[in-house]
Amino acid sequence: MKTSRFNLLVIIAVVAVTLFFLTRLTLLSYSWSQADLSAGSLVQVFARGLLFDVGFCAYVLILPALYLWLLPERLWQLRLHRYGMQTLTFIAFYALTFIAIAEYFFWDEFSVRFNFVAIDYLIYRREVTANIFESYPVVPLLAGVLVVSAFICFCLRRPITQALFSRESFSRRTLVAVIVLLLPLAAYAVLDQSLRTVSENTYQNELASNGPYQFVAAFRNNELDYLKFYESLDPEEASALLKQEVAEPNATFLSDELFDIKRDIVQTGPEKRLNVVLVMVESLSSDYLSFFGNKEQLTPNLDALIDQSLFFSKFYATGTRTTRGLEAVTLSIPPTPGRSIVKRIGREGDQWSLGNVLNTKGYQSFFVYGGRSYFDNMGAFFGGNGYQIVDQATVPDSEIGFTNAWGMSDADLYRQAIKVAGKVHTENQPFFLHLMTTSNHRPYTYPEGQVDIPSGTNRAGAVKYTDHAIGEFLAEAATQPWFDDTLFVIVADHQSGSAGKRALPIERYHIPLWIYAPQHITPGQVERLSSQIDLAPTLLSLLNMSYRSSFFGKDILAMNPDQERALIGNYQNLGLFDGQSMAILGLQHKLRLQEAFASEQVVEHTAQKSQSLIQKDISYYQGAAYVYRNQLNAWQAPDGGVAHSQVTAKASTLAL
Numbered sequence: 001m002k003t004s005r006f007n008l009l010v011i012i013a014v015v016a017v018t019l020f021f022l023t024r025l026t027l028l029s030y031s032w033s034q035a036d037l038s039a040g041s042l043v044q045v046f047a048r049g050l051l052f053d054v055g056f057c058a059y060v061l062i063l064p065a066l067y068l069w070l071l072p073e074r075l076w077q078l079r080l081h082r083y084g085m086q087t088l089t090f091i092a093f094y095a096l097t098f099i100a101i102a103e104y105f106f107w108d109e110f111s112v113r114f115n116f117v118a119i120d121y122l123i124y125r126r127e128v129t130a131n132i133f134e135s136y137p138v139v140p141l142l143a144g145v146l147v148v149s150a151f152i153c154f155c156l157r158r159p160i161t162q163a164l165f166s167r168e169s170f171s172r173r174t175l176v177a178v179i180v181l182l183l184p185l186a187a188y189a190v191l192d193q194s195l196r197t198v199s200e201n202t203y204q205n206e207l208a209s210n211g212p213y214q215f216v217a218a219f220r221n222n223e224l225d226y227l228k229f230y231e232s233l234d235p236e237e238a239s240a241l242l243k244q245e246v247a248e249p250n251a252t253f254l255s256d257e258l259f260d261i262k263r264d265i266v267q268t269g270p271e272k273r274l275n276v277v278l279v280m281v282e283s284l285s286s287d288y289l290s291f292f293g294n295k296e297q298l299t300p301n302l303d304a305l306i307d308q309s310l311f312f313s314k315f316y317a318t319g320t321r322t323t324r325g326l327e328a329v330t331l332s333i334p335p336t337p338g339r340s341i342v343k344r345i346g347r348e349g350d351q352w353s354l355g356n357v358l359n360t361k362g363y364q365s366f367f368v369y370g371g372r373s374y375f376d377n378m379g380a381f382f383g384g385n386g387y388q389i390v391d392q393a394t395v396p397d398s399e400i401g402f403t404n405a406w407g408m409s410d411a412d413l414y415r416q417a418i419k420v421a422g423k424v425h426t427e428n429q430p431f432f433l434h435l436m437t438t439s440n441h442r443p444y445t446y447p448e449g450q451v452d453i454p455s456g457t458n459r460a461g462a463v464k465y466t467d468h469a470i471g472e473f474l475a476e477a478a479t480q481p482w483f484d485d486t487l488f489v490i491v492a493d494h495q496s497g498s499a500g501k502r503a504l505p506i507e508r509y510h511i512p513l514w515i516y517a518p519q520h521i522t523p524g525q526v527e528r529l530s531s532q533i534d535l536a537p538t539l540l541s542l543l544n545m546s547y548r549s550s551f552f553g554k555d556i557l558a559m560n561p562d563q564e565r566a567l568i569g570n571y572q573n574l575g576l577f578d579g580q581s582m583a584i585l586g587l588q589h590k591l592r593l594q595e596a597f598a599s600e601q602v603v604e605h606t607a608q609k610s611q612s613l614i615q616k617d618i619s620y621y622q623g624a625a626y627v628y629r630n631q632l633n634a635w636q637a638p639d640g641g642v643a644h645s646q647v648t649a650k651a652s653t654l655a656l
Contacts, residue, residue, distance in 0.1 A: 005068050005076060006176045007163040008085070011156055012064075012092050013057045020053040020210060021046070023100045027107050028207055035203045044198040045208045051195065052210035055187035059216075062184055069177035073167065082164045086153075089160060094149040101141060103211040109442070111497070112206050114215035115571065130405030134443035134456070193217065194588050200604050202503055226337055226625035230574070231589040231609060233618050235259075235626075241619035248554055259626045261552070265537075267544045273361065274520060274543060275425075275486040276432045277417065277477075280325060281466060282440040284492035286510040288463050298463045301471030302490070305514055308523050312513035312556065316506070316531040316566040316577070317494040323376050324569075325493030326436070328532035330354055330385065332551030333633065334624045335569040341628065342381040349384020352550035352633040354536040356386035358432045360637055361545065364424050366390055366431065368417050370438035371407030378436070385635070387434065390420055404445040406438040410469035411447065413437060418476060425482045436493070440466045459496060474516075488516040489539065491532070502594060502604055504575040504584055509568045515542065529564035529579045530556045550633040552624065567620055576617035583607065583617035 024046065028035055036042075075081055106114060132138060153160070191213075198208045232238065239258045247253075251263045286292045290303045291313070305311075318328040323340035327333065330353050331341065342348060355365035365387045373379030373391040383389055392400070392407045395416055402409040408416075417433050424431040439446050444462035445455045451468050453461030470490065477483050492511035513535070515521055521542070530538075533553035540547060541555040554563070566577045574585040582594035584607075591614055593607035607614050627633050 002168075003162045003166040004168055004176060005163055005166050005173070006065070006180065007159060007166070008089060009061050009064055009068070009180065011159055011163070012089065012096075013054075013061065015093060015152060015156075016057050016096050017050070017053045019096050019100045020049070020056075023103050023211070024049050024207055026104060030104075030107065031111065031203050031207075034201075035207065036199055036201045041199055041201075041204055045204055048195055048198055048208040049210065051191065052208070052213050054183075055191045056210050056213040058183035058187045060212075062181065065177055065180045069173050073170075077167075085164055086160070090149060090153050093152045094145060097145045097148050097152075098142075099212060101145060105136065106211070111203070113209045113211045115218050131441075131443060132405075134405050134445060200502065200592075226622060229337065229587050229589070230585050230621065231591055231614075231618055232622050233609075233615060235622075238619045238622045241615060242623040245616060245619060246552060246554060248558065251549070254548075257632075259623045259630075260632050261623070261627070262548065262550050262632070264546070265540070265549050266546045267541070269544055271361070271545050272520065272543045273430045274517065275421065275430050275482055276358070276363075276489065276539065276543075277421070277435065277486055278329070278433065278489040278491070278539075279435045279437070279470070279473075280329065280491055280493050281470070282322065282437050282493060283496040284440065284463075284466065284511060285495040285497070286492075286512050287495075289512060291512075292510075296460060298460055299467040301467045301474075302512070302514070305474075305490070305516060306525075308518065309514040309516040310521055310524055310526055312515075312526045312528075312530065314527055314529045314564075314566075314579075315491075315511055315513040316509045316529075316568055317492065317511045318509075318532045318568055320494050320508070320570055322436070322493045323378075325491075325532055326378065326381070329491070329535050330382075330434070331633070332533045332536045332553040333628070334533060334552055334567045334620050335574065336621070336624050336628055337569075337574065338571060343377045345377060345380070347628075348377060348381040350635050351385055352635055353385035353387075354539070355382070355432060355434070356635050356637070357536075357540065357545075357547050357549075359386050360547070361430075363430045363432045364388065364427075366420055366433050367436070368413065368420060368433055369407070369436045370410065370413040382434075390416055402447045404438075404443060406441050408438070409446055410437045410439040410466060411450075411472065414469060414473035414476070417473075418480065421477075421482055421486075422480065425480075437466065437469075439469065440496070484519045486517065487520065487539070487542065488514070489535070490514040490516070491535065502602060503573045503586065503592065504568055504570065504582060504594070506566075506568065506575075506577055506582060506594075506597070509566070515539070526556060528556050528559050528561075529566055529577070530559070531566040531568065533567060548638050550627075552620065565616075569621075574617065574621045576613060576620060578613060581613055583611070583613040585614075585617055585621060 103113070196205050196209050198204050235258050242259060243253060243261060246261050250266050253263045255262060288294055288298050290297065290299065291306055318324055318335045321340065323342040324335055327340045327342050328335070331351055358365055367373070367378070367382035367387040367389055369378060369391040371391065372393050373389050379389050379391065395408070399415070400408045400412050402412060413435060417435055420433060421431055440462045443456055444459055446462065446465040448455050451461060451464040453464055455461065474488065491513045495508050495511060497508060534556045535553070537549065537551050537553045538556045541557060564579060568575045568577065572587055576583045580597065584592040584594065586592060591607040591609060592604055593611070594602050594604045596603045
């Protein structure tokens with residue numbers, strides 16, 4: 001065949017597909033014990049993976065193909081242009097090699113291909129870049145990528161040179177260009193997310209994917225249209241079922257409109273205007289506690305607190321990311337498909353939040369974050385939902401003793417919380433502080449000398465420091481004049497890991513919850529199955545508050561056994577767990593059921609729309625999507641309440 005300038009594209013595509021194949025093989029080896037190693041499954045993984053690999057190359061090479069087609073022959077033959085093309089070819093090899101390395105480390109941390117998290121890694125470059133440099137040997141890795149790229153160029157120097165010195169008529173270039181440009185059209189027609197599903201084993205599905213392709217898909221699927229992608233019920237039927245699910249004896253619905261679950265919650269007796277300090281701990285898996293069988297003694301303070309608190313032993317996170325936990329606890333809404341509401345810019349504010357409800361009771365509500373609250377759009381979310389913001393950017397540097405990529409240490413965060421509490425206490429107002437910690441996160445660094453594991457060693461050290469800082473915080477809080485009239489709530493945002501063989505491995509969502517107030521709470525263990533959307537209603541019930549609610553959650557302490565359930569999800573699968581079975585709504589209107597949780601091997605199979613648990617699952621998520629899209633949970637201060645605009649104005653004048 002006559003040499004063509006388009007051979008450059010062929011060379012780059014072959015290198016790309018080869019690196020994608022090697023990446024897939026490496027990730028398979030890394031997850032050998034979790035993957036399905038049957039011959040048929042592996043063939044499907046690599047065959048479908050090849051389709052995604054070629055599809056990605058087809059899309060990426062559109063602009064280069066147009067350039068090679070339209071560039072006149074006289075410019076192509078210029079020596080300076082050849083040098084430029086050689087440089088660009090090297091950059092392409094470097095980028096492909098870099099992607100392969102990045103995919104390995106991303107898989108190491110999340111056990112998935114690139115997704116919404118990878119997009120965050122680009123958006124929040126300051127925190128993420130610092131985290132990467134603190135966690136990995138970046139310079140040696142980049143040097144290694146450079147060497148590998150140079151080696152690829154050296155091995156392919158002859159065909160590259162031949163392509164650069166080729167001569168080709170415009171008519172022939174047109175013929176080749178048409179063929180090349182038909183490839184992305186074919187990819188668009190053939191490829192969709194359903195092709196990733198080769199097995200019930202999620203590792204297999206991720207291995208069959210292509211990381212860069214999934215990265216682009218994550219951009220496109222920021223918020224998924226529920227009715228388009230998921231199974232639904234007749235709206236009247238789903239609405240009635242949802243209202244039945246959220247109903248409580250002391251609740252009166254205010255509207256007969258579709259999915260309008262706004263209701264008045266009425267308590268008898270006087271309200272308890274106690275302060276509330278809600279500590280949301282980064283990645284505090286239940287697995288770390290001795291109570292749940294851990295033998296490493298990582299959490300002595302939290303383990304001791306169990307016997308002094310209301311401890312919820314069957315409590316579950318709604319998601320696998322911090323923003324999902326913040327969303328569930330703050331808004332009491334199930335995880336709607338796509339990204340968390342916290343991160344949906346322009347739609348994150350003025351919703352029915354725990355902070356807004358407490359503000360109507362005369363509270364001052366604060367979001368106190370160890371990092372900078374622009375990260376993950378947290379500042380806009382909390383600022384728009386009735387909270388005043390205290391974060392690393394608002395705290396004087398002189399008051400921060402230790403920072404890493406994610407922000408100040410937990411000890412520094414707790415000192416700021418005590419400072420805020422003291423200031424509001426002097427104003428004779430109750431306060432609500434929602435704290436979000438950062439220390440239990442890679443690179444696992446914290447102040448030296450606090451625990452017996454050196455800073456930056458591993459996750460165990462970070463967990464131990466997290467526990468140590470909580471112990472010191474509660475000890476210091478006990479010396480404050482507001483301590484006796486304060487409820488302390490400690491809960492995780494999510495588990496430290498979310499990977500599992502199943503679409504929604506319930507064990508990877510199990511988190512602990514403590515409610516501690518020595519003067520007001522009788523210690524005890526609560527074994528009712530529940531999730532983060534139930535925290536706000538439970539907390540308000542403990543305060544004996546009557547209020548107007550648009551929450552999807554219910555008071556855990558008032559649940560009957562047949563009302564117990566946990567809602568969990570990721571950015572695609574939406575689950576409802578009743579303790580015996582898990583109903584799962586998937587893309588392309590797929591319905592699945594997980595059963596036999598009491599056995600060693602959970603069974604997952606296709607489900608029918610007529611099954612009761614599936615219908616309840618649909619009603620929750622179809623309802624949540626409808627409520628969010630139609631703004632049925634938009635904040636409306638009841639008569640005599642504090643308007644959101646007043647809270648926002650006050651937030652802007654906060655001085656610590």
